[in-house]
Amino acid sequence: xxxxxxxxxxxxxxxxxxxxxxxxxxxxxxxxxKLLDEVAQIARPKAxxxxxxxxxxxxxxxxxxxxxxxxxxxxxxxxxxxxxxxFVATCGVEVAAAQIDPDDFxxxxxxxxxxxxxVRSAMRRFIRRGTARCxxxxx
Numbered sequence: 001x002x003x004x005x006x007x008x009x010x011x012x013x014x015x016x017x018x019x020x021x022x023x024x025x026x027x028x029x030x031x032x033x034k035l036l037d038e039v040a041q042i043a044r045p046k047a048x049x050x051x052x053x054x055x056x057x058x059x060x061x062x063x064x065x066x067x068x069x070x071x072x073x074x075x076x077x078x079x080x081x082x083x084x085x086x087f088v089a090t091c092g093v094e095v096a097a098a099q100i101d102p103d104d105f106x107x108x109x110x111x112x113x114x115x116x117x118x119v120r121s122a123m124r125r126f127i128r129r130g131t132a133r134c135x136x137x138x139x
Contacts, residue, residue, distance in 0.1 A: 004129075007045040007089065007122040011036055011114065019113050032110055035098060039114050042094045045122035049087035049130070054078055089126055091118040 013036055022029050055063040057079070060072040064084065078084070095115050100107040 044092040
């Protein structure tokens with residue numbers, strides 16, 4: 001297994017504030033900005049991946065190293081592929097240490113939205129990085 005640590009990320013503050021329905025110039029905006037600043041400092045997203053090999057293709061199934069997946073779309077997408085790179089990404093446990101008011105359910109919700117945005121950003125960067133490596137090797 002290969003571990004990438006840390007996976008670079010960006011926090012799209014405008015998008016996060018829109019998802020949280022934060023109005024500009026409010027106390028809520030000030031609070032979420034502080035939370036975003038803290039998360040940007042402590043977050044350490046991680047990703048784990050490995051190389052896996054396609055064992056068999058059936059009508060609507062794919063077997064990868066003994067694990068069978070039932071999906072016509074997956075089977076079609078792996079038609080000409082013999083190896084894949086399954087991965088898992090996380091925003092990292094560090095985000096859970098962000099200082100929020102434990103009695104404020106909105107701050108808890110905001111932190112979950114920020115965490116989701118963080119892992120999405122990390123996944124995009126991780127995928128771009130892997131794609132770029134594959135292209136360099138193919139050249």
